[in-house]
Amino acid sequence: MQNSSAGPNITPGVGRRIVIAGGGYAGTTLAVKLARGLKPGDDLEILLVEPNPCQQALSELDLVAVGPPRPDFCELWHPNVFKDLPVTICYNRIDKVRADESLVTIGPRGSSAEEVPYWRLAIATGAVAFVPPVHGxxxxxxxxxxxxxxxxxxxxxxxxxxxxxxxxxxxxxxxxxxxxxxxxxxxxxxxxxxxxxxxxxxxxxxxxxxxxxxxxxxxxxxxxxxxxxxxxxxxxxxxxxxxxxxxxxxxxxxxxxxxxxxxxxxxxxxxxxxxxxxGAKPDPDAVAWGLAADPSGRLVVDEFNKAPSHSDVYIIGDVSAFRDPKGNRTLPMLAQFAIHQAEHCAENILAEARGGQPKPFVPNMHGEFVSVGPTWGAGWMLNGRNLTGFPAIVMKRLTYVLYWWIVGGIPLAFKRTREMLKMFR
Ligand SMILES: Cc1cc2nc3c(=O)[nH]c(=O)nc-3n(C[C@H](O)[C@H](O)[C@H](O)COP(=O)(O)OP(=O)(O)OC[C@H]3O[C@@H](n4cnc5c(N)ncnc54)[C@H](O)[C@@H]3O)c2cc1C
The missing domain is CATH 3.50.50.60 (FAD/NAD(P)-binding domain)
Structure with a gap:
């Protein structure tokens, strides 16, 4: 089944509906993992609500910010990613969440908005750039x-x-x-x-x-x-x-x-x-949905990445403020955590759907790499090893390949890697 709907007229679901708000790193990974994890007999329906028809892979922006490569290099088209997966995509915004009633409002305010009930909601609406009030x-x-x-x-x-x-x-x-x-x-x-x-x-x-x-x-x-x-x-x-x-x-x-x-x-x-x-600040839409937030505005979550007040609401990615007990600090806004939270959230939702219990999230930082120009980088890996120069940039670009593989398998990883390599010729 491949469902894609551009408007808010969503056919009433037959199963328990999982609504995913936002199709960035976290939302896309979650939808893919849920869809791939479904078994015959799971009465689950996956609805991804995202205003853009493509994911903007923000960690690849440095490749296209200066040009000449096409800026759309870092766009990952949802219709391609979900071509063979049982995910309904609604190209719209979630305007409101009424967590006490397990309802979201999709679409603009007014007559064309639609109220959609959910069994589980995953908020993955990310962050936006923050500009301080400095004159001009x-x-x-x-x-x-x-x-x-x-x-x-x-x-x-x-x-x-x-x-x-x-x-x-x-x-x-x-x-x-x-x-x-x-x-x-x-x-x-x-x-x-x-x-x-x-x-x-x-x-x-x-x-x-x-x-x-x-x-x-x-x-x-x-x-x-x-x-x-x-x-x-x-x-x-x-x-x-x-x-x-x-x-x-x-x-x-x-x-x-x-x-x-x-x-x-x-x-x-x-x-x-x-x-x-x-700097960046959490998505202003989500901040207005009445869930508890930390002083920076990111939404507070418990050890399962759930809103502490509502056990049917998961919050993942940049918008969530997961407190890592290991370092007693809130996880930084990074794609690697958004992806990891999403993978874990998919496992928990599927376990809950089959009568099991969710497991606590244990974040793990595998390394961190920063590019300083398209062909030079610096960072460290899991074993604490520091790398600079070309090996570091290879490690950074490999994280892109890994993500393409997670959401699109070998065909997407192969196609995108070829496109990326062409940019350096
Ligand atoms: C230039 C740059 C470079 C970066 N480099 C790295 C890096 O090298 N490594 C790394 O780990 N991280 C990097 N990051 C950070 C990384 O991109 C973020 O951590 C990651 O995008 C978070 O994923 P997310 O799914 O939470 O949010 P996003 O990827 O931002 O996705 C959020 C989605 O939610 C949608 N949305 C918003 N509001 C609504 C609504 N009301 N209803 C429905 N949908 C909505 C948005 O349209 C968007 O598609 C970089 C970020 C930037 C800007």
Missing amino acids: LAEHAVTMWSVDDAQELQRRIEAQFRAAIVLADRTERRRALSFVVVGAGATGMEIVGTLGQMLPKRALDFGLDPADLSVHLVEGRPDILYDLPETLRAKVRKRLDKLGIVLHLGSMVERVEEGVIHLADGRELPAPVLCFCG
């Missing part, structure tokens, strides 16, 4: 949390190259070719690294002198990449230096005006293209 920041900066953002950055870079090529004065040209990224966490690092590695080639394509380019990384804290050990951070700093990226550490952004960023220490940088990668 939201107005002038592009964030990096969607394919649209990547496209916007590509568009601004190109517009800037076109603006620079008509300038005769070298100083003016250099001002026009100044690119600034704010935030030296993993996302900012990946974007600035890609800018540092790719912009010189792109400048040459436009007939511009790469020596006129400058790329700046601004960070309010005294160092970069706090999640990585110091030995790796030192290597990343060296790599940034090699790419000619100017690092401004301990520099808070005070205000932004058209083409200029003002730092709190009084300095200003030309910033005709400004990318803000300073």
Whole structure:
């Protein structure tokens, strides 16, 4: 059976309905795992509600943020993923959750909205970019949390190259070719690294002198990449230096005006293209659904990844605040945890459907890799081994391949790997 419905007119289900809100890493993995795990006799129906017909694989955004590859490289089409699976896809938003009545409202408010009851609900609506209330920041900066953002950055870079090529004065040209990224966490690092590695080639394509380019990384804290050990951070700093990226550490952004960023220490940088990668916050839709949240707004979950107040509601991925008892810290917003939570959630839901009990979730971090340009990375693996350079980037890209394999099996993993390798030729 392959069901895909574009509107809210969902045929009344015959079985117990599992509603999945959000088709990102967590929601897609959960739907696939549930569908593959169904046995004859399971009276379960899987309904995935996601406004976009494709998953945006955000951890691949660094590959497409600067171009020239097509930004849609990191889109994973749901109709392909669910082609042979018993999943009904509804390309819409969940507007409201009435957890006390086990009901969701799908679609826009008003007459076309539809109320759908569920047996289990999995909230997997992710996170969005967070922009602090710094004067002019939201107005002038592009964030990096969607394919649209990547496209916007590509568009601004190109517009800037076109603006620079008509300038005769070298100083003016250099001002026009100044690119600034704010935030030296993993996302900012990946974007600035890609800018540092790719912009010189792109400048040459436009007939511009790469020596006129400058790329700046601004960070309010005294160092970069706090999640990585110091030995790796030192290597990343060296790599940034090699790419000619100017690092401004301990520099808070005070205000932004058209083409200029003002730092709190009084300095200003030309910033005709400004990318803000300073943070993320949980999906605002889910935050409004009345479930308990932690101070950052992420929804609180118990050891099963369930809402403590409602045992029929699972919350997984970036939107959930799972407290890892091992380190007594909330899990970071990472695709690897979203996928792991989803796999575990599928097992629990299937166990519950067959009269069993859910098992507690035990998170396990297998490693962490950050790219600094498309062909260089840094990170560590399960055994605590640090890697940098090409081996590290291979490990990072292997995590993409693993995900493609999880949701699409060998055919998808093979097809996407070929596409990815073509990008580096
Ligand atoms: C540039 C960048 C690089 C990254 N690199 C890495 C990396 O290298 N490694 C790593 O582990 N992680 C990385 N991450 C983090 C990773 O992408 C996230 O942790 C992951 O996307 C979380 O998955 P998720 O399913 O919770 O949310 P998402 O993948 O964001 O999916 C949420 C989905 O919910 C949908 N949705 C929202 N509201 C509603 C609603 N009301 N109704 C229905 N659907 C809704 C959205 O449309 C979206 O499709 C990166 C993130 C970014 C931005």
